[in-house]
Amino acid sequence: GDSVTQMEGPVTLSEEAFLTINCTYTATGYPSLFWYVQYPGEGLQLLLKATKADDKGSNKGFEATYRKETTSFHLEKGSVQVSDSAVYFCALSENTGAQKLVFGQGTRLTINP
Amino acid sequence: NAGVTQTPKFQVLKTGQSMTLQCAQDMNHNSMYWYRQDPGMGLRLIYYSASEGTTDKGEVPNGYNVSRLNKREFSLRLESAAPSQTSVYFCASIPTEGLAGPRAQYFGPGTRLLVL
DSSP: OOEEEEOOSOEEEETTOOEEEOEEEEOSSOOEEEEEEEOTTSOEEEEEEEOSTTOEEEETTEEEEOBTTTTBOOEEESSOOGGGOEEEEEEEEOSSTTOOEEEOOOEEEEEEO | OOOEEEEOSEEEEOTTOOEEEEEEESSOOSEEEEEEEOTTSOEEEEEEESSTTOOEEOSOOTTOEEEEOSSSBEEEEESSOOGGGOEEEEEEEEOOTTOSSOOOOEEOOOEEEEEO
């Protein structure tokens, strides 16, 4: 079945550092890809998404590009802030039917001032 | 709009007790989902309902039942709670089919369940 593998955490960075969180996937079809973020004590919020190869999703300074050749969707941000501290989940879903999400295990990010 | 709401926020149960987790959405979404979140395992799908009147099993359905009461509400029931069901439970919904582009799921704030 479909699966998502994320970079192991936790990740700790200093403010203004460059961030990369790796995500790779396996899927039988051509899924949509998502990054969700979970702030402490809250539910998941959509951060960005991409629907086809070479699409770039972006939001709040975060970016991720759908790479079909490497089956990857790595999350990047050029200069992180303390407020970016959260757990980040990579996920995929098929574009038809029930659109069930398959999640990676999550990466906890802590940004120190 | 309140979005996706869940009750209760936190619950402690003893092994063997039963309880129902409630979820409601006010966005007129057709599809609704129940996930559980465990450390190091991301979120795993328990059950989902593609439309009112239908429910289907997800990846980890054992020990759970669901009811899609109407378009707004989708409840999750534990008939005989076990310590392995200690987890954080999230409900989610998705906009109606027919909209262009990938449809992201909207999540509730979660219910933290502890089974002793």
